[in-house]
Amino acid sequence: MEFMSNIGSGADIYRPSLFELIAQEKLREMIRPALRYILSVYAQRYPRYLLRIVNRYDELYTIMMLFIEKHYLKEWSASFAENFYGLKRSRLLKIKLNLPEAVPDKELRQLRDKDIWSSLFFLVGLPYIKIKLDDLYEKVSGGAGARLLGEMFPIRDNFNEGHLQLNFKERARRLLRSLFRNFYPWVNAIYYGSILIFNIFYVYDKTPYYTPWLKLMGIRIQRMSAQDYREHYIRMNQQRPSLNLQGMTRLQATRYLLSIILSRGFDFLKILLPMSIFFFKFLEWWYSSEFSKRASGDNDIEMPPPDMIPPDSRGIPLPESTNICPLCTNNLANPTAIPSGYVFCYTCIHHHVEEFGCCPITLIKINIDELRRVYNSTM
Template sequence: MEFMSDISSGADIYRPSLFELIAQEKLQALIQPAAKYILSVYAQRYPRYLLRIVNRFDECYAVAMLLIERYYLKNYYASFAESFYGLKRIRLIQTKIDLPEATPDITLQKLRNSDIWRSLFFLVGIPYIKTKLDDLYEKVSENARARLLGSAFSRVHIEKQLNYKERVRRFIRNLFKILYPWLNALYHGSKLLYNFLYLYNKTRCYTPWLKLMGIEIRRMSAQDYFERRLNSSRNNLPTKTLFQATYYFLNFWNGVDVPPPEIIAPDPRGIPLPESPNVCPICTNLLTNTTALPSGYVFCYPCIFSYIEDYGRCPITLIKVDIDELRKVYWNIITIYNFFPIYHQFVPLQIEI
């Protein structure tokens, strides 16, 4: 099955395989039921805000997809799903001479505004219309099955009581019920036919809608990726400027010469400070599992935990301290601040337990 691989043919590396096109089509088809399910779940929690949207989901979804698809078609020349798979839309240029592989973009032209609106009609309008027709056919079929439960006499008696307008409406419904399955089969059959023609390289469009619009789908080249990155950088320039301005403002705000708070002096009634800053004031041994208090002094964790649990205060300054205010400090931070002349004084760089 060599025709299924564009690698083996080597004719056009920018021609996507049918599997890529079907994959992006499936992705686009899965968005609507997924969004409807998520919205219905949240509507049960917030019915006051979301119930109206759920009741008019098809219209709301069509409007949302219209805005999204228009953005992608205008900026990336591809639908949302096509852009996800690295594909793009170009105008179908009929040429008798095959393009060489090295120059794949000679006759490629970007989409015009009219091409974008035609693409939006087939990307959003046709699926919306088909969804409504499917719902209508299901509703008509359900009504027809329900009428089968009645007797023949009651059906004839009811039909005699109908006026002219109601008879016309019933005739149109019955005609729609007969014709729609054939139209639906023609819809899917034409797509299947073009899929096979595209698979055998007999056409450049894998759906009849692309043929009607005069558009084909191609893989993105390196130049396309470069242009997309360049356009993205230009579009994000205001955001980057705002971010930089905010960053410099925060640097200026934090860099203002605000003096640090005054050091809390030890209370004469508290535990005296040891001579070495590496010694715990409570156990008078080297600090282990160093822990800081809001007062700025450090102790061994077991020592200070037991002390605060019993007294609820700092043993040096005697200010009130709770267990949840203990802060563990890494030893390398402590060794840096050992150069300060204040014993066990700690600045606000701590790691919570």
């Protein structure tokens, strides 16, 4: 991997190309959905054992990657994906040493504990925060369909004065949701825009960092040399004492064997995690192919639709035509269905559910996430 072509790298043979750096980024990004998909498939068969794991997948995955990345940063001075592509992290000295190229102190460029923990934050912590913020934005913005159709509406405050006084916390929560909904797209644009700018500068050799996070840490990515691999294995052999369990206590022997198992297990992940991506792609192809449909054999059976929930006497009346929105009594615009089985204009039902949290006809409780866009060519 360390001998791939390096476009725009100049004379530094250890400076990786942007293609290598993006490839290792994509590898790290694909592991999360691959493992989630595999767990989701098997959770349908074994819900008793796997359903809780699937529900807490983001937190469990973050904890797992925290241990994995910490191991690779300590042992290889690289993240898991960087090590897979033969890359390493080294500190970029802020002072210029008046020494030949072969003399600079290698120890000064090695990662310190501070560098390892800051790398862990940007490798594991920041992606977790980003995913949670993206999920929150999906909830407060009404989903991708609302953004695609431009249905971004302000929160209406058509309550009476007494209701406002009783619900100050609710008004504050809605104000924060509105501010987040309006400003998060700009934060997202700055996030990806800064990465793109650093990528462009890196291609033209204007900066040794390809992301702003590396700039903040003062760390650059380099290719590993044959000498780096040699020094690593020599260091590992020196740290690992000879296997002489007779001179150890039971606790020492258990701790020693456990450290060997964990070390070998982390090294095996270099094969296991990329294989999970290929398995994910295979399952994705299988469940979308004709072979899966033929194997199941029961896809032709159509389940009858459930009975519609009857209207509540305290709810709003139903219109005479199904093409009329019960809330605004106009023709349906962007028809949207709710779990009770009734269809409304997206704007009307979004505002109603956001304010009252129930179906206006049956009065059953529903959430914004349960709104479903209806596509009907006859309307």
